[in-house]
Amino acid sequence: MIATGTEAVYREYLEAIRVGDRRGALAVVARARAEGMDHRRLYLEVFQPALQEIGRLWQDNQIGVADEHLATAITQTAMARLYDDLFTLSRGGGPVMIAACVDSERHEVGLRMMCDLLELEGWDTVYLGASTPIESLVALVSSRKPAVVALSASLAPHLARLREVIHALRERMGQETPLVIVGGRLFSEDPGLAARLGADLTARDAVEAVELLQERFAT
Numbered sequence: 001m002i003a004t005g006t007e008a009v010y011r012e013y014l015e016a017i018r019v020g021d022r023r024g025a026l027a028v029v030a031r032a033r034a035e036g037m038d039h040r041r042l043y044l045e046v047f048q049p050a051l052q053e054i055g056r057l058w059q060d061n062q063i064g065v066a067d068e069h070l071a072t073a074i075t076q077t078a079m080a081r082l083y084d085d086l087f088t089l090s091r092g093g094g095p096v097m098i099a100a101c102v103d104s105e106r107h108e109v110g111l112r113m114m115c116d117l118l119e120l121e122g123w124d125t126v127y128l129g130a131s132t133p134i135e136s137l138v139a140l141v142s143s144r145k146p147a148v149v150a151l152s153a154s155l156a157p158h159l160a161r162l163r164e165v166i167h168a169l170r171e172r173m174g175q176e177t178p179l180v181i182v183g184g185r186l187f188s189e190d191p192g193l194a195a196r197l198g199a200d201l202t203a204r205d206a207v208e209a210v211e212l213l214q215e216r217f218a219t
């Protein structure tokens with residue numbers, strides 16, 4: 001079936017990852033790109049809701065942990081393939097951002113989306129991914145001195161460690177501390193949370209994050 005419009009692409013993509021059909025899922029994405037769907041729509045209107053639905057099916061015991069792992073892995077593969085486009089579409093040379101999920105936080109896909117979309121706008125993102133130890137993150141930020149540090153958290157028990165990182169960065173770097181942006185499921189649900197943890201900025205999703213950072217760092 002030929003997909004027309006985002007809704008059809010979403011449904012086909014979801015069905016493919018739900019049954020673990022990697023080739024089928026990648027074909028849906030390739031066709032959507034060929035038909036002109038951009039990265040923002042693919043990330044926010046196809047991958048994000050598809051993974052949320054996978055989470056719901058997992059929670060309801062309609063699929064198992066292995067099925068969820070496979071669906072996530074397929075999405076990471078799809079994103080890695082789309083990443084190739086960034087080299088042709090992005091001019092580079094923009095501000096630097098270091099991005100990490102702190103400590104035992106393993107939900108990394110949303111943060112990766114934000115990095116990819118910023119790369120498209122010419123940013124240079126240093127994506128560290130899941131479970132980054134606090135001390136080595138602070139050491140890297142202190143030595144590289146990026147314009148922005150982005151931290152992602154999806155689970156409430158991880159918020160205390162996120163607050164610790166922000167505190168450690170401010171203590172070590174003082175006035176040189178980069179702008180700290182935080183996000184993830186918890187922040188989308190509670191917009192005041194970011195300020196309470198000591199962060200400078202938050203955004204509900206990757207597209208809003210890119211817009212806010214572009215405004216702040218417009219040249």
Ligand code: B12
Pocket residue numbers: 044047048051052053054055056059068069072104105106107108109110111113114130150151152153154155156181182183184185188202203204205206207209
């Ligand atoms: C994939 C997944 C996993 C994978 C993650 C793999 C990976 N490499 O990332 C694995 C298997 C590791 C996993 C593990 C667990 N998970 Co999980 N997981 C999911 C799932 C299905 C999808 C997450 C995802 O990628 N979503 C898509 C992305 C794009 O959305 P997003 O993360 O919200 O990101 C967007 C925004 O939030 C924002 N954003 C994200 N980061 C940042 C950062 C900044 C700076 C900014 C500005 C914005 C921003 O932009 C993004 C793009 O728009 C969700 C379901 C769901 N509803 O999300 C459950 C879910 C989050 N997991 C859940 C749970 C319970 C767990 C476990 C505790 C399960 C267990 N018993 O082991 C563990 C905890 C692991 C840990 N220590 O972190 C629950 C959380 C429930 C709750 N109330 O806390 C959920 C909601 C599933 C459910 N319905 O029950 N999980």
